[in-house]
Amino acid sequence: MKISTRGRYGLYFMLALAKDYQEGxxxxxxxxEERGISDLYLEQIVASLKKEKLVKSTRGAYGGYELNFPPxxxxxxxxxxxxxxxxxxxxxxxxxxxTERYLWGRIRDALRDVLDHTTLQDLLNHxxxxxxxxxxxx
Numbered sequence: 001m002k003i004s005t006r007g008r009y010g011l012y013f014m015l016a017l018a019k020d021y022q023e024g025x026x027x028x029x030x031x032x033e034e035r036g037i038s039d040l041y042l043e044q045i046v047a048s049l050k051k052e053k054l055v056k057s058t059r060g061a062y063g064g065y066e067l068n069f070p071p072x073x074x075x076x077x078x079x080x081x082x083x084x085x086x087x088x089x090x091x092x093x094x095x096x097x098x099t100e101r102y103l104w105g106r107i108r109d110a111l112r113d114v115l116d117h118t119t120l121q122d123l124l125n126h127x128x129x130x131x132x133x134x135x136x137x138x
Contacts (some may be wrong), residue, residue: 003080003084003087004083004084005041006045006083007080007083007084009037009045010045010046010048010049010079010080010083011079011080012031012035012037013028013042013045013055013065014054014067014074014120015120015123015124016031016034017055017065018067018071018074018120018121018123018124019124020066021066021067021070021071024064024066025062025063025064026065026066027064027065028042028043028065045083046065048083049079049082049083050065051082052082053068054067054068054069054074054078054079054082056068067120070121071119071120071121072119072120073119074119074120075115075116075117075118076115076118076119076120077112077115077116077118079120080115087111087115088108089107089108090104090107092104
């Protein structure tokens, strides 16, 4: 499975807003600079998050973006589904046996379970050093 930069950058933005949930709004530019990514690209991603009503914006001198819901109510799966065309662990093939399809189905279900039962708050609750220790490739 591969999450595109669109999904990853969207998650970065949502986590930045979640960290500052009680403090106020954030600009796209500030998050882009913080993460070292293109603010123009991030702006396109944020438009999709706004369309899905995951974030809201305020114009003006004290404007910016903020989460539309508390971090403990926003599932990672919801974020990725609003940004990714498809989240597929393994695509089934006509040549796959019933046994192989069973395995691919279990992997798909496990992935959905993690994405649909993990919130932004869950991610914020983890220690940064602990997260760095995970291997991201099998």
